[in-house]
Amino acid sequence: MKSCGIIVEYNPFHNGHLYHAKKARELSGAEVVIAVMSGNFLQRGEPAIIDKWTRAKEALNHGIDLVIELPFAYAVQSADYFAAGGIKLLQALHCDGLCFGTDNQTEMDYEQFGDFVNKNQTEIDQTYQQIKNNGMSYPQQMTEVFRRLYPQNGLDFSSPNHILGLSYAKENAAYEKPMTLYPLKREQAGYHDTNIYQNFASATAIRKAVFSEKLDQIKQVLPEQVAIDLANSATVSWEDYWTLLKYKLISSSITELQEIYQMKEGIEYRLQEAAKTSDSFQNFMEQAKTKRYTWTRLQRLATYILNNVKQQEIENSWNNSHLQVLGFTEQGQHFLREEKKNLALPLVTKVSKRLNSQLALDIRSNQLYQLGNQRILEQSFGRFPIRIS
Amino acid sequence: MKSCGIIVEYNPFHNGHLYHAKKARELSGAEVVIAVMSGNFLQRGEPAIIDKWTRAKEALNHGIDLVIELPFAYAVQSADYFAAGGIKLLQALHCDGLCFGTDNQTEMDYEQFGDFVNKNQTEIDQTYQQIKNNGMSYPQQMTEVFRRLYPQNGLDFSSPNHILGLSYAKENAAYEKPMTLYPLKREQAGYHDTNIYQNFASATAIRKAVFSEKLDQIKQVLPEQVAIDLANSATVSWEDYWTLLKYKLISSSITELQEIYQMKEGIEYRLQEAAKTSDSFQNFMEQAKTKRYTWTRLQRLATYILNNVKQQEIENSWNNSHLQVLGFTEQGQHFLREEKKNLALPLVTKVSKRLNSQLALDIRSNQLYQLGNQRILEQSFGRFPIRIS
Incomplete structure (x- = not known):
């Protein structure tokens, strides 16, 4: 069963994500689209606006077939570790392709770039050592490193999505069977953009509207169900x-x-x-x-x-990675049945006390997430994957 | 200047406390009545209903001349340590007398009892070792120990106030110049009593009325200013x-x-x-x-x-006891001026950063107390003793 993965946060799910899910299927020709999604704490070091189960449900209703949780120890990290976690889980699922958004203005060969980084890590490190402590920010430093070593493309490390794309490419190229990469150019609404366009807005702009209670302004950039969830579910900041x-x-x-x-x-x-x-x-x-x-x-x-x-605890989590299933469609369930015996990491469909030590950090962070709003339900024990038929 | 001390919590200050302050002055003939008062966390392991500065102000307006804070490390403790702290501070102030409430039904000589305990501690400990692990509660065990060794009075360790009285007597007798003791028999409203009598009620009953927003019911058992404070100040539980x-x-x-x-x-x-x-x-x-x-x-x-x-931290606090002044009347200020050079412990009238390490536990617990209600003011830095003229 041909599969394509995407690595996401859905904070919250919006029309841009709907487009991404649809394009991932189209570009790859996959029968099943798998989202590896951050749990309740996110890459940029913040609580998710809505809990992971609600976000998984929304994703499954809008083009995703299977949602796997990216553990805290990988999710709340800089681009490199975040990408390493996402790729690790997709590789464990034997996923065929990876589709990711990029703001890159030039066409570039991500697979070639990934190979280059894996083969020249020593030289990259050395160049970095030469130019660090020069007062530039880390993104500027990395841009400079690759300007010197890999001038084929104008790499710009100041765009978060572009950095992630480069990290995916690098991580993916290190595996024996790298996934086919499908970069997807974002047309509108940059990552940090706080404006709302006709049918697209960045998640940042949407959160801003939610917290200033201007949900009306963002109705057109969200699937209807998400707008309802944002109005009725416990949202936190x-x-x-x-x-x-x-x-x-x-x-x-x-x-x-x-x-x-x-x-x-x-x-x-x-x-x-x-x-x-x-x-x-x-x-x-x-x-x-x-x-x-x-x-x-x-x-x-x-x-x-x-x-x-x-x-x-971070190391313990890295060494005990699991594939925790947050939900699936029928198609996603077929995929899991087919792959079940070949998975490279243990599958978790139910968090039991038996997993208390391996999943310690995830269980605890979920309990603490609940303290942000009394209406947030239990996040681990007794929860089963969401099924969308 | 003749002085009489009392050891209090004022959670909150009520007519029973007013009576206690008045009687302390009368019985001892003191010119100055000193209250050693718990800070923001109390003997029974709970936050004070109103902060220590407000409680000190109320006390100074109702018969107390000087309020000294009992540090956290002594205040949040069982009767023995609580009493040890209170007596230590009053002894450091060279206080002449101590007046304390008791529910004891029989007349007893507390000074004699204090001497007895200090002279027979080994025998008391041995008897306790013999009867412990017999399924009785600690108060029952202590009652049994003294029934055997000190049958002069029917000591009853089940009454918190009586236990405190016995602890004061014991601690006081250990000093070179023990204070004169003035036990004051409580007429109404026992410690655990939740009823409201004509003009007296236990602090427990008053707190219950405050938190169930029935302030009207308790107006007659409180000085007017306290009722106003309970209605308008930040109260916490x-x-x-x-x-x-x-x-x-x-x-x-x-x-x-x-x-x-x-x-x-x-x-x-x-x-x-x-x-x-x-x-x-x-x-x-x-x-x-x-x-x-x-x-x-x-x-x-x-x-x-x-x-x-x-x-x-507890030991550090015990070894670095200070006399922190929360407030005084003119009479209290005269007393402090007279005694200033003879005090057995350092006087603190202003918490400065210089005292960060000696007062660490008190400063921190005060900061944490503030988290219970946004309206609670800074409790340590920049606060000066309350002056009532």
């Missing part, structure tokens, strides 16, 4: 976790904060002080922000703090 | 800290929970499980309760968890 984060930062000793994953360079002192004097997450971020940390990196750190994440 | 406690219990590993002060005998597993399935503090306590733990002991443990308290 970082502000809903602000008191918990503040509590964690104030109640912990500096030594305890230093044990948090990615806590480095004395930033713990700065974060603790900022927490004491801030009355909102936005305010906290503005106070804590330094030139050294991008907003996203700081948000990710805040997510690790909120979830009390330790290095050891 | 454990429920306002429930999400934080739940977060702490769920986000911490078992190893981390085991580092909390007084966490013993595997109760951490029970508490973590109870937190996961409870939706209120009341519900949590009911689920966590075991025969082995009294409600109060469990509440105290919950307070240690909420405040992330470690054994080392």
